[in-house]
Amino acid sequence: MNALMTNTYPVTAADYTSAGRASADIKRKLKQLGVSGDVLRRVAVASYEVELNLVIHSLGGELSLSVYPDRVQLVSSDVGPGIPDLSLAMREGWSTANDEARSLGFGAGMGLPNMKRNADDFDIQSEVGKGTVITMGFRLA
Amino acid sequence: MTIQDMVRILQARVLIGHEKLDTPVYTACCSDLMSDVLAFVDEKTVLITGLTNPHVVRTSEMLDLKCLVFVRGKVPSDDILESAEEQGLVVITTKATAFSACGMLYAEGLRGVPVPLEWNTEDDA
Numbered sequence: 001m002n003a004l005m006t007n008t009y010p011v012t013a014a015d016y017t018s019a020g021r022a023s024a025d026i027k028r029k030l031k032q033l034g035v036s037g038d039v040l041r042r043v044a045v046a047s048y049e050v051e052l053n054l055v056i057h058s059l060g061g062e063l064s065l066s067v068y069p070d071r072v073q074l075v076s077s078d079v080g081p082g083i084p085d086l087s088l089a090m091r092e093g094w095s096t097a098n099d100e101a102r103s104l105g106f107g108a109g110m111g112l113p114n115m116k117r118n119a120d121d122f123d124i125q126s127e128v129g130k131g132t133v134i135t136m137g138f139r140l141a
Numbered sequence: 142m143t144i145q146d147m148v149r150i151l152q153a154r155v156l157i158g159h160e161k162l163d164t165p166v167y168t169a170c171c172s173d174l175m176s177d178v179l180a181f182v183d184e185k186t187v188l189i190t191g192l193t194n195p196h197v198v199r200t201s202e203m204l205d206l207k208c209l210v211f212v213r214g215k216v217p218s219d220d221i222l223e224s225a226e227e228q229g230l231v232v233i234t235t236k237a238t239a240f241s242a243c244g245m246l247y248a249e250g251l252r253g254v255p256v257p258l259e260w261n262t263e264d265d266a
C-alpha cells in the first residue's frame with residue numbers, strides 16, 4: 001500500500017535541547033491526518049522514547065515516519081555504536097545512560113520495554129560497530 | 142475536583158492556562174523521573190514534579206497531560222512556559238514540597254494513576 005505521508009527527521013547525538021522536536025512534529029502531523037486518542041498517544045510516547053535514545057545513546061541517526069491508510073510506521077536508525085546484548089537492553093531497569101541524561105529525568109532503563117508495549121509490532125536489530133535499527137508499527141482502528 | 146480547586150488547596154500560583162482552571166481532574170502522579178512517567182502513565186492526568194527542564198513539558202505533551210504542578214516554588218524558564226502555553230497545558234507552582242502537595246491533594250479526593258504492575262509472586266517466598 002502506498003504511504004499517505006512520509007517524513008524523515010535527522011537526530012543529533014547529545015543534543016539534549018532539541019531532543020523531542022521530531023516526536024512533537026510527528027504527533028502534530030498525525031493529529032492533522034485525523035489520528036487521535038489511544039493510538040496517537042502510543043505513537044507519541046514510543047516516538048519520544050526512541051528519539052531520546054538516539055540523542056542519549058547513539059552517535060546520531062534518523063527517525064522516519066510513514067503513514068498508511070491502516071497503519072503508522074516509525075523507523076529509527078543510527079550509525080552506532082550498536083547494542084552488545086539486546087536481551088539485557090530490553091530488560092526493564094537496565095541502562096547505560098550518562099549523568100546528563102539522568103539529570104534530565106531519564107535513564108531508568110524503561111524506554112525499550114515501553115516502546116515494545118506501546119507498539120503493535122516491534123523489531124530491533126543491532127550490530128556493534130554498525131548501528132541499531134528499530135521498527136515499530138501501529139494499527140489504525 | 143477542578144484545577145481551580147488544586148490551586149486553592151495548594152495555595153498555588155497559576156503560571157499558564159488561567160482560562161482552563163475549570164478542567165476536572167481525578168488523578169495525579171508525582172515523579173522527577175520522566176522515564177517512569179512515560180512508562181506508567183496512560184491517562185490525561187496531572188504531573189507533580191520538582192524538575193523544571195524542557196523535557197517535563199515535552200513529556201506532558203506526548204502524554205496529553207492536563208496540568209503540571211511545580212513544587213518547592215519552582216518556576217521554569219520563559220521558553221519552557223511558552224512551549225507549555227503552545228500546547229494548552231495548565232502550569233501552576235506551589236511552595237509546598239512534593240510530599241505535602243500530594244498529601245493535601247489526596248486528602249481532598251485526588252487519587253494516584255493506576256499502575257499496571259504485577260508482582261512476581263516468587264519474590265515473596
Ligand SMILES: Nc1ncnc2c1ncn2[C@@H]1O[C@H](COP(=O)(O)OP(=O)(O)OP(=O)(O)O)[C@@H](O)[C@H]1O
Pocket residue numbers: 049053054056057058078080081082083089090094095096097105106107108109110111112113132176177
Ligand atoms: N540507539 C541506541 N544505540 C545504542 N545503545 C542503545 C540505543 N538505544 C538503547 N540503547 C541501550 O539500551 C539501554 C536501554 O535503553 P532504554 O531506552 O530501555 O533505557 P534508557 O534509555 O537507558 O533509560 P530510559 O529510556 O528509561 O530513559 C540503554 O541504556 C543503552 O545502553
Ligand SMILES: [Mg+2]
Pocket residue numbers: 049052053107110111112
Ligand atoms: Mg531510553
